[in-house]
Amino acid sequence: MRLLQIVVPHSDHDSLMDLLEEASPPSRWHTELNDDQVLTSVLLRMELVEPVSDAVQDKFGECDGFRMLLLPVEATHPPLPEPEKEEDPNLQAEKSWSPKFGRVSREELIEDIEGSSKTSPVFMIMVGIATIVSSVGLIKDSPAIIIGAMVIAPLLGPNMALALGTTLGDIKMVRRAIRSNLVGLSIAIVSSAAFGYFVQMDNLGDELTARTVVDLGDILVALASGAAGAIAFTSGAPATVVGVMVAVALLPPTAACGMLAGAGGWLKAGEAATLAATNIVCINLSATGVFFIQGVRPSSSAWTDKDKARKASIKALAMWTFALLALAALIVFAWSD
Numbered sequence: 001m002r003l004l005q006i007v008v009p010h011s012d013h014d015s016l017m018d019l020l021e022e023a024s025p026p027s028r029w030h031t032e033l034n035d036d037q038v039l040t041s042v043l044l045r046m047e048l049v050e051p052v053s054d055a056v057q058d059k060f061g062e063c064d065g066f067r068m069l070l071l072p073v074e075a076t077h078p079p080l081p082e083p084e085k086e087e088d089p090n091l092q093a094e095k096s097w098s099p100k101f102g103r104v105s106r107e108e109l110i111e112d113i114e115g116s117s118k119t120s121p122v123f124m125i126m127v128g129i130a131t132i133v134s135s136v137g138l139i140k141d142s143p144a145i146i147i148g149a150m151v152i153a154p155l156l157g158p159n160m161a162l163a164l165g166t167t168l169g170d171i172k173m174v175r176r177a178i179r180s181n182l183v184g185l186s187i188a189i190v191s192s193a194a195f196g197y198f199v200q201m202d203n204l205g206d207e208l209t210a211r212t213v214v215d216l217g218d219i220l221v222a223l224a225s226g227a228a229g230a231i232a233f234t235s236g237a238p239a240t241v242v243g244v245m246v247a248v249a250l251l252p253p254t255a256a257c258g259m260l261a262g263a264g265g266w267l268k269a270g271e272a273a274t275l276a277a278t279n280i281v282c283i284n285l286s287a288t289g290v291f292f293i294q295g296v297r298p299s300s301s302a303w304t305d306k307d308k309a310r311k312a313s314i315k316a317l318a319m320w321t322f323a324l325l326a327l328a329a330l331i332v333f334a335w336s337d
Contacts, residue, residue, distance in 0.1 A: 001043065001044070001045055001046065001072075001073040001076060002043075002044050002045075002046050002049050002070055002071065002072060002073060002105075002108075003041060003042070003043055003044075003070070003071040003072075003073050004041070004042045004044055004049060004052065004053060004068065004069070004070055004071075005039060005040070005041050005042075005068065005069040005070075005071070006039070006040045006041075006042070006056055006060075006067075006068050007033070007037055007038070007039050007040075007065060007066060007067040007068075008037065008038060008040070008060050008063055008065075008066055009036060009037055009038075009063055009064060009065060010036055010037065010038055012060055012063055013030075013038045013040070015059065015060075016040060016056070016059075016060065017040075019055055019056065019059060020040075020042060020052070022055075023044070023048060023051070023052050023055075025042045025043060025044055025048070025052075026043060027042070027043040027076075028040060028041060028042045028043070029041045035065070037065050043073065043076065046103070046104050046105070046108075046236060047103060049070065049104070049105035049108070050105035050106050050107075053068060053070070053105060053107065054299055056068065057299065070105065070107065070108060072236075103234040103235060103236075103294050103295075103296075104233075104234060104235070104236045106168075106296060106297070106298075106299065108236070109164065109233060109234060109296065110164070110168075110173075112233055113157060113160045113161045113164050113233055114161060114173065114176070115157075116154070116156065116157030116160070116161075117157035117158045117160070117161035117176065117177055117180050118157075118176075118180065119176075119179055119180045119183050119184075123154055123180070123183075123184065124183060124184075124187055126152055126154050127154065127155070127184045127187045127188055128187050128188075128191050129152055130149045130150075130152035130154075130188075130251060131149075131187065131188040131191040131192050131195075131251065131254075131255050131258075132191055132192075132195065133145060133148060133149035133152065134146055134149035134150075134192075134251050134252055134255040135191070135192045135195040135196070135199075135255050135258075135259055136195075137149060137207065138205070138207050138208045138211070138252065138255060138256060138259065139195075139199060139201065139205070139208070139259070140205070141205030141206055141207045141208070142207070143207060146207060146252060149251065150251065154184075155181075155184055155250045155251060156229055157180070158177050158180035158181045158184060159177070159181065159226070159229070159250070159280065159283050159284060159287065160229050160230065160233055160287060161173055161176065161177035161180070162174060162177035162178065162181065162284055163226070163230065163283075163284045163287035163288040163291060163316075164287075164291055164296070165177055166284075166288055166312070166313070166316035166319075167288055167291040167292055167296055167297075167312070167313050167316060168296070168297070168298045168312070169298060169308070169312035170298075181280075185254055185276075188251060188254045188255055188258065189254060189257060189258040189261075190258065191255075191258065192254070192255040192256070192257070192258030192259045192262065193258040193259065193261050193262035194258075194262060195258070195259055195262065196258060196259030196260060196261065196262030196263040197262035197263065198262075201259070201263045201265075204268075207252075208256055208259070208260075211252050211253040211255075211256035211257075211272050211275060212256065212260070212268045212271040212272045212275070213271065213275070214271075214274060214275045214278055214331050218275060218278070218279070219278060219282055219324075221279075222278065222279040222281075222282030222283050222286075223282045223283075223285065223286040224286070225279075225282075225283055225286075226282060226283030226284060226285065226286035226287040226290075227286040227287065227289070227290050229283070229287055230286070230287040230290035230291055230294075231290055234290070234291070234294050234296070250276065250279055250280065250283070253272045253273075253275040253276040253279060254272075254273075254276045256269075256272040256275075257269050257270075257272035257273040257276060260272060274327065274330060274331060277327055278324070278327045278328075278331070281320055281323045281324045281327060282324060284320050285317065285320035285321060285324060288313065288316050288317055288320060289317060291313070292313040292314075292317065297310075
């Protein structure tokens, strides 16, 4: 559940009430503000927030003093009634747009994903620490240590931001996501390369060897990781466990690539890099597909033609699919025995 608070001038209050009648919110309150404005608080289920907020933004976005706030609601008493099956929860303007998936609003999704994909000092330190822990796990052939490193690695946010940015056609978000991904992967490669250079690597353990081979299972894990990450964000669920899953697909092969390169094993390092690149492509492909299927689209104020948003998503899916096919060809013809 979410609490949507809307501030409009007194002169527009009746129009706002007429608009909200179409959504039939179970509860709403009005507060008179001192500066000739009215604050309307509306209790909504999360799947209703986006169509309602879009309609409000389209109609009142240019009004003086207009403001919308979105707050999470942990619980309410009495509980909200269950929606009737025959009722369509979307506004008329959104009926042909949003699939009937229970997901958070676009603005909430953007805020959550962008906040977890910033290239901050903490992000860089955490990637470096996680890479060292992962490298130790690979050299000791210890799955437990590797899994421990996955809990640290904050690589989920940048990849989800890249998938969301391509779905929305948000070039700024895409650029920030690419920068965060490059910074994180660069730190991982440099840290693991230093580890591989200074640590004796006589024999390759099973865990390290597994990161130099790409097969169908690895591709399926990466596809599942990206889909799980996108679903976690769109459902408003905590993404910690999913972050571990995504990190499993990204950080170990990247660390293996750096370690093998630092030890002088350039051929094996190239194979590990291919696995890492394949995982990145698969994660973004499946995450973009999930965002598209769940009806994540730009707001009408961002796009003059809604068809452009769909075309942007389709182009993104085609781009990632082509990249996956190119990597598959490389795996078959370059790295096959």
